[in-house]
Amino acid sequence: MTELKAVSLAEVSEGIRKSVKPVSILWQAPDTIAFVARGRRHRSEFHSDPSDEVMYMIKGEMNLHYLTPEGAEKVALVREGEIIYCPAGVRHSPRFSPDSFLLVLERSPRFSPDSFLLVLERKRRSEERDRFFWYCEKCHAQLYEAVRHVADYREDPVSRVYEEFYSEESRRTCGRCGHVTPRPSG
Known part of the structure; x- marks a missing residue:
């Protein structure tokens, strides 16, 4: 039998704060995955997940941008200690500060580097x-x-697809209006 072990989200968050990696995997089992993500200074993409996703804001605040079926962009504010459900297939972009921490639970989000999820x-x-x-x-x-x-x-x-997108100007150039999305600073 596998030994059951509790995880301290505060300790995991502190470990990520001291690391260059933005994510710490808590577990990755055959049917579930749990990880803590640190906010990034820049996040611009929308993610469409094939499964439902549950996100718990450990520290900080997150603006969860999402697109409606009609294509309108909306924002759900998730504060420290709050949890949000995102159904499979919804295009979403978690944005929170690097000093925030977020716990994300999925059936296997924009925020600052001080945020944890x-x-x-x-x-x-x-x-x-x-x-x-x-x-x-x-x-x-x-x-x-x-x-x-x-x-x-x-x-x-996520970091791999960011590198792919930002590596070529042609990927960042709009075919409709010609605007070039700049690379993130820092």
Whole structure:
């Protein structure tokens, strides 16, 4: 039998604060994944998850940008100690400060580097794909889409698609209005 162990979210958050990695995997089992994510200074993409996602704001605040079925962008404010449910397929962009921490729970989000978030999800099935979208800051036309099978969160899939998007100016240039999305500073 597997030994059951409790996890201190405060200790995990402090460990991430001292690390260069923005995510700490709490567990990655056959059907579930749980990780704590630290906010990033810049986050611009929208993520479409093939499973439901539950996010708990450990420290700080998060503006969870999301797109309605009609394409309108809305924002849900998630404060420290609050939890939010995001259904599968909803394009969302968690934005919170780097000093915030978020716990995300998924059936396998924009915020600052001082924020921490717990995420719980269902682990991805072999046929499932995550989708990452970038939109023009000026006219809101879709700029780029990356589709990936996320088998292991320890590989930091969000950072990999960010590197891909920002590595080529053609991916950041709007075909409708010509605006070039700048690379994040720092």
